[in-house]
Every structure is written in C-alpha cells, then in structure tokens.
Amino acid sequence: GDQxxxxxxxxxxxxxxxxxxxxxxxxxMRAVQWFQQNSRGSLINLFYLASGTKExxxxxxxxxxxxxxxxxxxxxxxxxxxxTYFCAAEANYGNEKITFGAGTKLTIKP
Amino acid sequence: xxGVIQTPRHKVTGKGQEATLWCEPISGHSAVFWYxxxxxxxxxxxxxxxxxxxxxxxxxxxxxxxxQMPNQSHSTLKIQSTQPQDSAVYLCASSLDPGGNYAEQFFxxxxxxxxx
Numbered sequence: 753g754d755q756x757x758x759x760x761x762x763x764x765x766x767x768x769x770x771x772x773x774x775x776x777x778x779x780x781m782r783a784v785q786w787f788q789q790n791s792r793g794s795l796i797n798l799f800y801l802a803s804g805t806k807e808x809x810x811x812x813x814x815x816x817x818x819x820x821x822x823x824x825x826x827x828x829x830x831x832x833x834x835x836t837y838f839c840a841a842e843a844n845y846g847n848e849k850i851t852f853g854a855g856t857k858l859t860i861k862p
Numbered sequence: 863x864x865g866v867i868q869t870p871r872h873k874v875t876g877k878g879q880e881a882t883l884w885c886e887p888i889s890g891h892s893a894v895f896w897y898x899x900x901x902x903x904x905x906x907x908x909x910x911x912x913x914x915x916x917x918x919x920x921x922x923x924x925x926x927x928x929x930q931m932p933n934q935s936h937s938t939l940k941i942q943s944t945q946p947q948d949s950a951v952y953l954c955a956s957s958l959d960p961g962g963n964y965a966e967q968f969f970x971x972x973x974x975x976x977x978x
C-alpha cells in the first residue's frame with residue numbers, strides 16, 4: 753500500500769531554535785497536508801500543498817511531488833509549538849483518502 | 863462556521879455492545895471521511911463518502927463495522943458487538959472539493975471509544 757515515511761519520530765528543541773521535519777512517499781502523491789495535534793488531541797491544519805512552498809509565520813512547508821517528499825520547517829520555536837506533527841498525503845490516482853505518517857513528537861524546552 | 867462536529871466526545875461500552883458515532887461535516891462540504899487513531903496503529907483510514915455515496919471502505923473491518931451517510935448533513939459509524947481492540951479515537955473529516963482544488967480535509971475533535 754501507499755507509504756508515508758515521517759522523520760524524525762521525536763525531536764527536542766530549545767525555544768528560539770528551529771529544525772525541519774520530513775516525509776518521504778513511496779508512491780506519487782497529488783497533495784500533502786501537515787497537521788499539529790495538540791494536547792487535547794485535535795488535529796489543527798497547518799498547510800495544504802499540491803506543489804511548491806507555503807509559509808505561515810514561523811512555519812514553512814515544501815512539497816516536491818517529483819522527488820516524492822515534503823518538509824515542514826519550524827523557526828524560532830515557542831513553547832506552544834509542542835505537540836505531535838503529522839504529514840498526510842493523497843495519492844495521485846483519484847482516491848481522495850489521505851495516508852498519514854507516524855508523526856513527529858516535538859518538545860520545546862525553555 | 864462550527865467546523866466538523868462529532869458526538870459523543872467520549873463513549874464507554876461493554877464488550878459485545880453496539881456503538882454508534884455521529885459526524886456532522888462542515889456545511890457545503892461534499893466529502894466525509896472516517897479515520898481512527900490508536901497508539902499502536904497511528905492514524906488509519908476507514909471509509910469515505912462523496913456526495914453521500916460510499917466510495918471506499920477498504921479500511922473498515924468487514925465483520926462488525928458499517929458506515930452510512932443518509933443525508934448531506936450527517937454520517938454515522940456503527941460498530942456492532944464491540945471488542946476491546948476497537949478502543950480508539952474515531953475521527954471524522956470533511957472536504958469541500960475532493961480531488962479538486964479544495965480537497966483539504968478538516969477534522970472534528972474525535973470520539974474516544976473505550977470498550978471494557
């Protein structure tokens with residue numbers, strides 16, 4: 753089946769620093785979404801990309817369909833950025849379901 | 863816009879009982895998706911509807927799970943003879959234009975099902 757490989761599985765950052773999360777896809781994907789799951793369990797939409805790069809505040813995401821990957825960059829991390837981040841992708845064959853990565857548990861330390 | 867609404871937020875059932883979970887998609891959205899989340903399996907797809915028609919139920923356990931969408935404003939997921947392994951958070955999502963330019967999925971808060 754379609755595979756979404758997400759890394760790292762866990763990441764610890766100090767406030768004010770930054771890093772990148774990555775998802776690799778084993779099949780051609782039409783679009784990718786990134787979510788933050790907060791402490792209450794809600795999935796918060798961060799980005800939806802069919803191609804290219806989008807930026808929102810301290811977050812930036814890129815989707816390269818040809819090379820089958822997507823990244824989420826976080827800069828100037830804040831305590832409220834803690835949570836689990838998921839990528840999810842829609843395969844390019846007409847079925848609109850999305851397949852999730854295993855998630856990255858991000859911890860921001862003061 | 864209230865977002866995707868799911869009820870109940872929490873449900874506890876005894877083994878062998880039936881559980882019905884409800885989802886109200888965002889008004890005007892044409893697709894409804896069901897997923898479930900467990901620690902072991904992560905987030906996995908169950909089934910989805912487009913314009914109320916079932917499109918793909920490949921993620922549904924065949925024996926005891928069923929889903930319906932009787933009208934454009936709600937969908938139900940029914941689990942018969944619940945088992946402890948059915949314990950999970952069940953998430954509903956909707957999208958405006960699946961397969962098109964507005965295919966982004968928006969999720970409800972989930973229903974946490976606990977089977978004792």
